[in-house]
Amino acid sequence: MSKNKKNENSIRLLDHEYDGIREYDQHLPNWWLFTLYGAIVFSVANWFFYFQTNPFDTDVTRLHAEMKVLQNAQTAASxxxxxxxxxxxxxxxxxxxxxxxxxxxxxxxxxxxxxxxxxxxxxxxxxxxxxxxxxxxxxxxxxxxxxxxxxxxxxxxxxxxxxxxxxxxxxxxxxxxxxxxxxxxxxxxxxxxx
Ligand code: HEC
Structure with a gap:
């Protein structure tokens, strides 16, 4: 028995039916789950690093720092x-x-x-x-x-x-x-x- 065949047999058909459309009780593919859990882990890590501890400069803080330098130079010049x-x-x-x-x-x-x-x-x-x-x-x-x-x-x-x-x-x-x-x-x- 091939792997595909085994899968087909073990997939359960769900009871509901809408306009003649039936649904298999399929497991989500592992690659898909990997991107989902990966995105969740990434978002928590990203939130923690950039919004809680902020060990790196974000673009916004870098922009503000550069604007301040420019403004100071302008004030000094004026x-x-x-x-x-x-x-x-x-x-x-x-x-x-x-x-x-x-x-x-x-x-x-x-x-x-x-x-x-x-x-x-x-x-x-x-x-x-x-x-x-x-x-x-x-x-x-x-x-x-x-x-x-x-x-x-x-x-x-x-x-x-x-x-x-x-x-x-x-x-x-x-x-x-x-x-x-x-x-x-x-x-x-x-x-x-x-
Ligand atoms: C809380 C009260 C108060 C406020 C508000 C205030 N001043 Fe004065 N100002 C004084 C006092 C008192 C002196 C005198 C200080 C001293 O005896 O050396 C003075 C002195 C000055 C002098 C110097 C006068 C001199 O004879 O050399 C200038 C100019 C001046 N104020 C402008 C301003 C301007 C412009 C503002 C608003 C942005 C302002 N002040 C707000 C109380 C105030």
Whole structure:
């Protein structure tokens, strides 16, 4: 008796019948079962390695890392281009000033007042500057926050990590739009990297 013959005899015909179609009680072929169980084992291993322990970089983490490098390079490049003259010019540009006004209204008004005349924080429209009236000095004060001479932080926190340099440049433009001239004429004019 050949192997095929034996198989045919041992396969049971199932009881049900649909439109004249009958079904054998066949075992699934081993190669098929192998791919099924293989896929299950692979999915568990894949889930464990990539989503639980993550010992290797995924494409997504690699992409994020590369984007960060690019963004840092861009920020550094745009910060190098920021100087007193550029910031002053931006303060004569209504789009920049308006954008700065929007951020100032939501973030800075409680301490500096809607008219920038001061309250908890100092007046930003007069010619008196604790931390320097040059546009780049203002930019730095807003990015890094203000410290007392003793090194103690003041109520003026560092806004750099929260707002980013673009919004801060707009804020400087908005403050400078209340001034006709730069109070202290610029000496050195580039903003140190954050
Ligand atoms: C919680 C209150 C508070 C908030 C909110 C605040 N500031 Fe200030 N700010 C201060 C204080 C207080 C000082 C003065 C610090 C000191 O005495 O050295 C100051 C100082 C400054 C200075 C320097 C002034 C000078 O005379 O040199 C600038 C510029 C400034 N703030 C801009 C901003 C901007 C822009 C925002 C919004 C992003 C903001 N501040 C939000 C409290 C605040």
């Amino acid at each position: 910060l190098k281009m920021l100087n007193d003259e550029v910031l002053w010019k931006q303060s004569r540009n209504p789009d920049f000033v308006e954008a700065g006004r929007a951020t100032f209204t939501t973030t800075c008004v409680p301490c500096h007042g809607a008219q920038l005349l001061g309250g908890i924080g100092p007046n930003l429209t007069d010619k008196v500057w604790i931390h320097g009236g040059r546009p780049t000095q203002m930019f730095n004060t807003i990015v890094k926050g203000a410290y007392a001479p003793t090194g103690e932080p003041t109520a003026m926190q560092a806004w750099g990590p929260i707002l980013g340099s673009r919004k801060i440049a707009e804020l400087v433009a908005f403050i400078l739009s209340h001034h006709d001239t730069i109070e202290i004429q610029p000496a050195e004019t580039s903003v140190p990297a954050q």
